[in-house]
Amino acid sequence: MDIRYLKGIGEKRAQMLAKLNIHTAEDLLSFYPRDYVDYSAPYPVAQAPHEVKCVVRATVYEVGAPTRVRSGKKLTRVAAGDDTGSLALSYFNNPYISSKLNSGETYLFFGKVGGNFLHREMVNPVVLTQKQAQQTPLVAVYPQTEGVNSAFLSKCVQNALEHLEMDEPLPHSLLTKYRLCEKQEAIVKIHFPKQRADIQAARRRLIYEELLTLQLGLLMMRSRGKTLTSARMKPVALTPLWDSLPFAPTRAQQRAAAEIMEDLQKPQPMNRLLQGDVGSGKTLVAAAAIYCAVQNGYQAALMAPTEILAVQHAGSLERMLAPFGICVVLLTGSMKQSAKKLALKAIAEHRAGLVVGTHAVLSEKVQFANLGLVITDEQHRFGVRQRTLLAGKAKHPHTLVMSATPIPRTLGLLMFGDLDISILDELPPGRIPIKTYAVTGKKRADLFGFLSRQLDAGRQAYIVCPLIEESESELLAAQTYCKEIARPLLPGRRVGLMHGRLKAAEKAAVMEQFQKGELDVLVSTTVIEVGVDVPNANCIVIENAERYGLSALHQLRGRVGRGGGEAYCILVSDHVSESVKKRLSFLCHTTDGFEIAKFDLETRGPGDFFGSRQHGLPSLRIADLMADSRILYAAQQDALAICADDPTLSKTVHKGLAHLVEQLFSGETVLN
Numbered sequence: 001m002d003i004r005y006l007k008g009i010g011e012k013r014a015q016m017l018a019k020l021n022i023h024t025a026e027d028l029l030s031f032y033p034r035d036y037v038d039y040s041a042p043y044p045v046a047q048a049p050h051e052v053k054c055v056v057r058a059t060v061y062e063v064g065a066p067t068r069v070r071s072g073k074k075l076t077r078v079a080a081g082d083d084t085g086s087l088a089l090s091y092f093n094n095p096y097i098s099s100k101l102n103s104g105e106t107y108l109f110f111g112k113v114g115g116n117f118l119h120r121e122m123v124n125p126v127v128l129t130q131k132q133a134q135q136t137p138l139v140a141v142y143p144q145t146e147g148v149n150s151a152f153l154s155k156c157v158q159n160a161l162e163h164l165e166m167d168e169p170l171p172h173s174l175l176t177k178y179r180l181c182e183k184q185e186a187i188v189k190i191h192f193p194k195q196r197a198d199i200q201a202a203r204r205r206l207i208y209e210e211l212l213t214l215q216l217g218l219l220m221m222r223s224r225g226k227t228l229t230s231a232r233m234k235p236v237a238l239t240p241l242w243d244s245l246p247f248a249p250t251r252a253q254q255r256a257a258a259e260i261m262e263d264l265q266k267p268q269p270m271n272r273l274l275q276g277d278v279g280s281g282k283t284l285v286a287a288a289a290i291y292c293a294v295q296n297g298y299q300a301a302l303m304a305p306t307e308i309l310a311v312q313h314a315g316s317l318e319r320m321l322a323p324f325g326i327c328v329v330l331l332t333g334s335m336k337q338s339a340k341k342l343a344l345k346a347i348a349e350h351r352a353g354l355v356v357g358t359h360a361v362l363s364e365k366v367q368f369a370n371l372g373l374v375i376t377d378e379q380h381r382f383g384v385r386q387r388t389l390l391a392g393k394a395k396h397p398h399t400l401v402m403s404a405t406p407i408p409r410t411l412g413l414l415m416f417g418d419l420d421i422s423i424l425d426e427l428p429p430g431r432i433p434i435k436t437y438a439v440t441g442k443k444r445a446d447l448f449g450f451l452s453r454q455l456d457a458g459r460q461a462y463i464v465c466p467l468i469e470e471s472e473s474e475l476l477a478a479q480t481y482c483k484e485i486a487r488p489l490l491p492g493r494r495v496g497l498m499h500g501r502l503k504a505a506e507k508a509a510v511m512e513q514f515q516k517g518e519l520d521v522l523v524s525t526t527v528i529e530v531g532v533d534v535p536n537a538n539c540i541v542i543e544n545a546e547r548y549g550l551s552a553l554h555q556l557r558g559r560v561g562r563g564g565g566e567a568y569c570i571l572v573s574d575h576v577s578e579s580v581k582k583r584l585s586f587l588c589h590t591t592d593g594f595e596i597a598k599f600d601l602e603t604r605g606p607g608d609f610f611g612s613r614q615h616g617l618p619s620l621r622i623a624d625l626m627a628d629s630r631i632l633y634a635a636q637q638d639a640l641a642i643c644a645d646d647p648t649l650s651k652t653v654h655k656g657l658a659h660l661v662e663q664l665f666s667g668e669t670v671l672n
Contacts, residue, residue: 001025007159016147017156025160029187031153032206032622033140036199037110037126039133045120046084048113056113056122058087059106063098080109087113088121100127108133138193157191169656170209174638180205203622204631210623211632213660215639216649220661229269230395231372233296235261241291244323245284247428253281256422257288260400263420264292264373270398276424277593278558279431282402283313285424286375287320289400294326294353298372301355301393303362307332308511309377312533314356321354331357331366334505368393375400404555425594433591434561436569438545438584447541447570448489454539454568455493455520461539462559463523481543482523490521498524526556535563545571546580550587550600557587 004014006025014023022028042057043049058080066074076097078089089109091097101107111125128136142153166184168175175182181189181201189202238257242249249257256274263270276282290300302317304310310332318328329343329352346352350369355361371394401419439447451461463486465478482497496519498510514522515534522537526548540560545553553571561567571584586599625632642654649658 001160001163003028006156006163009156013147013152016145019145020143020148025164028153028156028160029164029166029191030621031142031157032190033142035141036193037139037141038137039108039110039128039139040137042108042133044084045082045087046117048120050113050117053110053112055108055110056087056125057106057108058082060101060103062103063101066095066098080107085120088115088119089125090121090123092124094124097127106130136192138195138199140191140193154191161188161191167656169660170212171653171657174212178204178208178634180208183209207623207628208631208635209660210620210664211628211635212639213657213664214620214623215632215636216642216657217661217665219639219643220647220649221665227269227396228267229398231264231269231293231296231298231397232267233264233292233298233372235265236292236295238288238291240324241288241320245320249284250281250424250426250428252276252424252426253285253288253428256285256424259420259422260285260289261292264289264296264398269396270400271419272400273419273421274400274402274424275421276402276404277427278404278555279427279562280424281428282377282404282424283316284320285422286377286400286402287317289373289375289398290317290354291321291324291326293373293398294321294324296372298370299347299350299353299355299368300373300375301357301361301368301371302375302377304356304358304377307334307358307508308515310356310358313377317354317356326353327351328354328356331355331360333358333360334508335360366393370394371397373398373400375402377402404558432561432564432566434557434567434569436557436571436588438571438573438581438588441572441574444485444572445489447572450568450570451521451539451541452490452493455490458536459539460514460517460519460534460537461521461541462537462556463521463541463543464556465523465525465543478523478525486521486523493520494518495521495523498522500525526552533562534559538563538565538567539570540568541570541572543572545584546573546575550583550596551593553587554593554596 001024002014003009003017003022003024004011006028009017017023017028020031022031037055039055042055045056045058048054048056059082061079061081064077064079066076069075073092074095076091076094078091078097078101080087080089087109108128108130109122109125110128111122113120113122115121128139140150140154142150144150144153166187168183170180170183174180180186183205186202186205189198190206193199193202238261242254260270260272260274263272274282274285276285286302290302293300302313304313310330314328314330321328327346329346331340331343331347335343343352343355344365344367347355348367348369355366355368360366374393374397376399454461463481465481478497478499482495486495487493496510496513498507502510510519510522513519514537517536537560540556542548542553542556548556557569560569571587573580573584583599587596590596590599623631642649642657645651646654649655649661
């Protein structure tokens with residue numbers, strides 16, 4: 001059902017819900033809460049934790065008349081409290097609060113308790129009567145957008161449940177095997193739980209369903225890849241390529257290249273993930289694969305997520321491959337039409353042995369003469385569908401995807417069910433480990449003194465902030481930081497600013513300035529491109545370092561130390577908890593990405609190991625590939641058994657699963 005036709009929504013609210021990727025009633029029911037407010041155990045006023053969102057029970061003593069404050073807002077003050085202390089409530093621009101609160105009655109208030117221990121206060125808390133709290137002790141909290149709050153979403157979900165009846169997609173045998181509740185029951189419990197056990201039961205059921213669907217889709221894509229390739233290659237000796245380099249390839253690079261060479265000679269198309277730590281030399285392994293393809297008379301294409309990376313790859317690969325007469329052509333969206341026309345002609349006429357580009361490579365205008373190898377860099381930035389589109393430029397070409405995020409091998413095999421895996425687990429000789437230090441904000445003046453000395457020596461630096469604007473959490477934001485801290489503390493320096501709200505062309509322009517040495521310092525959010533190579537940058541400062549997973553910090557650290565000489569990473573955090581100190585200290589003493597990933601998983605659990613992306617896989621709504629690895633393993637075993645019995649999910653018992661696979665891999669040709 002189109003979301004517009006659900007009671008209480010209409011055209012305007014449907015547009016707001018579309019920002020949350022909710023277009024149908026089914027989307028709405030699959031838009032799961034991110035948390036719950038528990039009204040079953042409220043705090044007395046004096047015991048409520050300070051500056052933490054919580055539920056407080058208090059009796060209203062007096063509701064004041066609305067007054068207009070200097071900002072123009074209307075303020076209603078409410079005096080409340082209990083036997084343990086008093087609580088001052090402030091409501092801004094809420095004309096209905098006076099009618100909702102009655103003097104002498106007790107309510108439950110949810111919000112952040114401020115003030116001090118003698119004078120406690122809350123601003124705009126959510127209020128429930130005691131009867132409401134008894135009826136709904138656990139209230140769902142949803143991700144929100146402008147004009148769409150949790151209360152509205154909850155009401156919409158309630159309306160949708162009244163109109164929709166769900167078919168059970170899982171075979172009865174699986175429900176029995178794992179003692180899972182049925183789909184309709186799980187949906188009701190996840191949105192409107194009566195107790196914590198309801199949430200656990202619903203999550204377990206929905207996570208299993210989602211991971212089973214993911215594994216089925218990946219297995220079906222993998223089996224589809226067992227068709228014959230049109231680019232079966234003959235063995236090619238890589239000795240000339242290795243001998244042409246000013247350095248010797250590592251054993252890991254040679255091993256990965258050998259695995260790829262073996263794949264390229266098979267009748268089935270290669271489908272391999274090349275996974276390597278920061279600076280492990282994935283580009284050289286890709287060059288070996290390209291060299292083999294071109295020597296066999298085929299073309300190769302490499303797709304990078306940004307123009308900056310595409311230009312960088314084109315330059316480095318041309319230096320490696322040009323001595324062998326291999327023509328490298330660059331193709332990006334911002335190229336002038338005349339240059340683009342020449343590039344397209346060279347590709348179509350097979351004068352281009354390698355095409356390096358962005359999404360522009362997927363354009364219908366790009367016609368390859370004889371494409372045999374497809375490579376995608378920074379694999380997590382591309383969905384399965386984009387990989388498939390590029391591979392569709394030829395008849396079952398070989399595919400190599402690259403990722404710089406270290407993932408424990410066993411988990412990688414589960415995650416990337418449609419890919420074989422090669423791992424680069426050693427760094428090229430000569431790479432000096434980056435010196436990493438953790439400091440508090442009190443040392444910021446000393447830190448900027450150190451940066452100034454590095455800049456005086458002709459080097460450059462990155463400063464990374466986690467947010468773009470000030471928020472109630474008071475974290476330093478990039479814009480404010482740049483204006484109020486970086487520029488005043490680095491007078492006379494050329495300080496640039498980069499964040500996610502800049503247009504692609506603006507980002508590229510700022511990065512180009514930094515690469516050319518026209519900026520001394522780049523203040524940025526985490527949009528600093530993975531893999532961007534600015535050899536002269538030898539310092540990176542990461543503010544609010546506790547906000548990131550260690551693997552994410554390790555990725556950011558890899559932006560420096562790429563040009564030889566000493567390089568430095570300074571982690572700034574004012575959090576003094578033992579867990580934060582332990583994590584940051586571990587990073588200061590470890591440069592092995594796989595060890596860092598392992599530590600991150602063990603200590604941070606389902607935190608931000610992957611950031612907000614699922615590494616090229618379809619978007620998951622509730623499952624966490626790290627936290628739910630045990631369920632993921634069970635789902636993979638069940639998916640293998642199902643596919644062995646019914647490869648195309650055509651049996652009646654698997655009809656619901658087939659529908660789920662098509663939904664999750666929307667836009668993919670999975671079932672055929």
